[in-house]
Amino acid sequence: MDRKITIADVAEALGVSKTTVSRAISGKGRIGEETRKKVLEYIEVTDYKPNVIAKSLAQSKTYNIAMILPADCNIAELPFFQTCMYGACEAAAERDYDVLTIYTLGNESKNLERVLINNKIDGIIQSRTTVNDSISALIAKRGLPFVAIGTTDDPSIVRVDHDHRSACRELTAHLIASGLRRIALIGGNNTHMVTRNRYRGFVDAFKEAKISIDPELIYLNAEGNDNIDEVTHSLLVKGAECIVCMDDMICSRVLQKLRRDRITVPDHVKVASFYNSSLLESHIPAVTTLEFDVKQLGETAASVLIDLIEGKDVKQTTLLPYHLKIKETT
Amino acid sequence: MDRKITIADVAEALGVSKTTVSRAISGKGRIGEETRKKVLEYIEVTDYKPNVIAKSLAQSKTYNIAMILPADCNIAELPFFQTCMYGACEAAAERDYDVLTIYTLGNESKNLERVLINNKIDGIIQSRTTVNDSISALIAKRGLPFVAIGTTDDPSIVRVDHDHRSACRELTAHLIASGLRRIALIGGNNTHMVTRNRYRGFVDAFKEAKISIDPELIYLNAEGNDNIDEVTHSLLVKGAECIVCMDDMICSRVLQKLRRDRITVPDHVKVASFYNSSLLESHIPAVTTLEFDVKQLGETAASVLIDLIEGKDVKQTTLLPYHLKIKETT
DNA sequence: CTGAAAGCGCTTACAG
DNA sequence: CTGAAAGCGCTTACAG
Numbered sequence: 182m183d184r185k186i187t188i189a190d191v192a193e194a195l196g197v198s199k200t201t202v203s204r205a206i207s208g209k210g211r212i213g214e215e216t217r218k219k220v221l222e223y224i225e226v227t228d229y230k231p232n233v234i235a236k237s238l239a240q241s242k243t244y245n246i247a248m249i250l251p252a253d254c255n256i257a258e259l260p261f262f263q264t265c266m267y268g269a270c271e272a273a274a275e276r277d278y279d280v281l282t283i284y285t286l287g288n289e290s291k292n293l294e295r296v297l298i299n300n301k302i303d304g305i306i307q308s309r310t311t312v313n314d315s316i317s318a319l320i321a322k323r324g325l326p327f328v329a330i331g332t333t334d335d336p337s338i339v340r341v342d343h344d345h346r347s348a349c350r351e352l353t354a355h356l357i358a359s360g361l362r363r364i365a366l367i368g369g370n371n372t373h374m375v376t377r378n379r380y381r382g383f384v385d386a387f388k389e390a391k392i393s394i395d396p397e398l399i400y401l402n403a404e405g406n407d408n409i410d411e412v413t414h415s416l417l418v419k420g421a422e423c424i425v426c427m428d429d430m431i432c433s434r435v436l437q438k439l440r441r442d443r444i445t446v447p448d449h450v451k452v453a454s455f456y457n458s459s460l461l462e463s464h465i466p467a468v469t470t471l472e473f474d475v476k477q478l479g480e481t482a483a484s485v486l487i488d489l490i491e492g493k494d495v496k497q498t499t500l501l502p503y504h505l506k507i508k509e510t511t
Numbered sequence: 512m513d514r515k516i517t518i519a520d521v522a523e524a525l526g527v528s529k530t531t532v533s534r535a536i537s538g539k540g541r542i543g544e545e546t547r548k549k550v551l552e553y554i555e556v557t558d559y560k561p562n563v564i565a566k567s568l569a570q571s572k573t574y575n576i577a578m579i580l581p582a583d584c585n586i587a588e589l590p591f592f593q594t595c596m597y598g599a600c601e602a603a604a605e606r607d608y609d610v611l612t613i614y615t616l617g618n619e620s621k622n623l624e625r626v627l628i629n630n631k632i633d634g635i636i637q638s639r640t641t642v643n644d645s646i647s648a649l650i651a652k653r654g655l656p657f658v659a660i661g662t663t664d665d666p667s668i669v670r671v672d673h674d675h676r677s678a679c680r681e682l683t684a685h686l687i688a689s690g691l692r693r694i695a696l697i698g699g700n701n702t703h704m705v706t707r708n709r710y711r712g713f714v715d716a717f718k719e720a721k722i723s724i725d726p727e728l729i730y731l732n733a734e735g736n737d738n739i740d741e742v743t744h745s746l747l748v749k750g751a752e753c754i755v756c757m758d759d760m761i762c763s764r765v766l767q768k769l770r771r772d773r774i775t776v777p778d779h780v781k782v783a784s785f786y787n788s789s790l791l792e793s794h795i796p797a798v799t800t801l802e803f804d805v806k807q808l809g810e811t812a813a814s815v816l817i818d819l820i821e822g823k824d825v826k827q828t829t830l831l832p833y834h835l836k837i838k839e840t841t
Numbered sequence: 842c843t844g845a846a847a848g849c850g851c852t853t854a855c856a857g
Numbered sequence: 858c859t860g861a862a863a864g865c866g867c868t869t870a871c872a873g
Contacts, residue, residue, distance in 0.1 A: 187867085200846095200868085209869090210843095233629040234630060235568055244631075259590060300563060301574075517851085527860085530852085530853080546859085
């Protein structure tokens with residue numbers, strides 16, 4: 182491979198200064214239309230590509246963003262994070278940024294700190310927010326542009342999310358409207374903000390309908406298969422007419438348990454999920470769920486972050502739409 | 512945030528040259544023990560961290576590697592890629608490298624090309640190899656250090672993989688040894704090298720046992736749930752005594768189909784899988800599978816790649832071990 | 842509108 | 858063993 186052509190080569194070949202070439206490329210600073218065209222044409226022909234590292238050093242910018250991913254997510258959450266990541270990469274590439282991945286385990290953040298110290302990124306996307314989020318706090322302290330996917334305690338943090346609360350309210354309201362009263366809820370890890378949001382939406386719908394919730398029918402932090410089996414069983418004993426699952430992992434386990442116990446859906450009991458991943462995709466009967474465009478979520482997060490990095494105005498909160506899919510299980 | 516301290520600051524504070532400070536940190540070049548200690552101590556106390564971008568420019572190195580991930584993998588493969596990626600990130604961080612993600616869709620590679628052009632990486636890990644891999648070819652042409660996870664056509668490519676062929680041979684041999692003869696095989700996408708390798712191992716075991724394979728019992732490219740249901744059904748009709756599944760997605764679908772049809776495992780038919788993900792984790796009865804340490808695979812790939820980048824000698828092929836888990840389904 | 846020059850913060854022959 | 862200086866390839870006040 183022959184030596185890469187540099188801005189100096191271009192300048193010399195064209196008989197102009199490096200400054201001029203730089204301006205033609207960046208579009209910053211005054212420059213004659215003639216000159217600009219000449220330069221742009223030449224770099225097009227010669228396929229000159231500026232060295233991003235040199236640009237980084239001169240501008241103190243890396244054109245990299247980081248995505249923080251939980252190393253300890255369960256298998257059902259994987260498609261979410263992966264799709265988010267995919268969307269973020271696509272949107273970043275569109276603006277000539279790359280994304281580097283940082284895994285965090287619980288509140289441990291040594292990899293994040295390494296990357297921050299090494300100045301390898303211009304901004305960060307956090308893919309999941311938790312209660313008392315020490316990771317968010319760490320980033321905020323560094324003053325690096327930062328976007329959280331999800332809900333945060335700290336109102337100053339820019340965030341992007343699906344409108345889980347409204348979505349879950351709407352699904353629940355639909356169930357209530359269809360005559361159901363004893364609606365049970367099984368939710369996952371309650372330190373995740375998303376769990377809390379979904380729960381709030383559930384509560385909202387009951388409040389609006391002026392019906393009180395039977396606390397006996399609410400189970401949060403129901404992780405692990407055995408636990409879910411037990412919960413499902415006891416909900417039926419307590420006369421639940423419908424079981425709403427906060428995620429598809431839970432839902433698919435509930436459906437399995439019901440099938441094993443020969444309890445038919447929707448005849449004996451209705452089932453719905455607050456999420457719609459490929460886990461439930463081909464389930465028969467089709468499951469009533471909420472549908473969110475996760476790739477779009479990742480794209481939006483990256484796009485908002487880059488706006489932030491480039492000093493544009495961004496909304497503090499961007500809420501993405503959802504779709505309610507009413508199917509056979511309810 | 513006050514201005515970051517630079518190598519010049521350190522040099523000045525210590526009354527030495529930048530050269531000396533640089534040498535103390537990098538360990539390259541002669542330097543007095545006294546001086547080195549003094550410098551190291553000072554940067555320890557002041558928490559000086561060299562600017563990686565400047566280092567990059569001076570050395571034409573980025574301390575970034577890229578991991579190529581398929582954007583179109585199915586949900587059952589996700590844990591594999593994610594765990595691989597996690598392992599790679601951990602191993603890279605250990606040596607102060609970061610990893611940036613590139614998604615490719617089929618043979619499309621515009622994101623890869625962008626990253627190559629921008630000189631943002633020192634090397635690449637490809638997470639899955641296919642037949643006639645145009646991505647590999649593209650990278651090889653650029654002359655960038657490159658490690659493939661999996662098997663490649665091109666023998667010059669450095670690769671890291673689990674020993675799928677031996678593993679599948681051993682599992683199959685075990686089944687044969689336990690008296691089974693009509694052993695069926697259901698495999699996935701046959702343009703993936705891993706599918707071919709597993710198939711070869713299956714064949715190896717039959718050859719060794721001097722038993723011929725009934726081609727009627729072999730199904731490759733069996734993707735999609737409906738397809739797998741049909742295949743399962745027809746295999747039973749053809750008198751299969753055991754169904755070996757090449758991956759857990761297939762296996763879990765086969766088990767589901769058998770359950771629906773009230774066919775008991777292992778009484779009526781035996782079942783085994785060439786892979787062991789959390790998909791099958793809590794299945795009852797427990798499934799006979801092969802076990803691979805995927806995180807270790809990612810770690811090894813990153814570690815070999817960085818060796819390659821740093822000019823160390825690496826083995827052309829690194830094959831990682833496996834474990835055969837004989838359980839109740841056979 | 843254009844350019845010479847300094848600067849970003851490192852590394853590394855070269856000389857001593 | 859140590860240092861002055863040039864260089865990596867850009868950007869950006871500043872001057873004209």
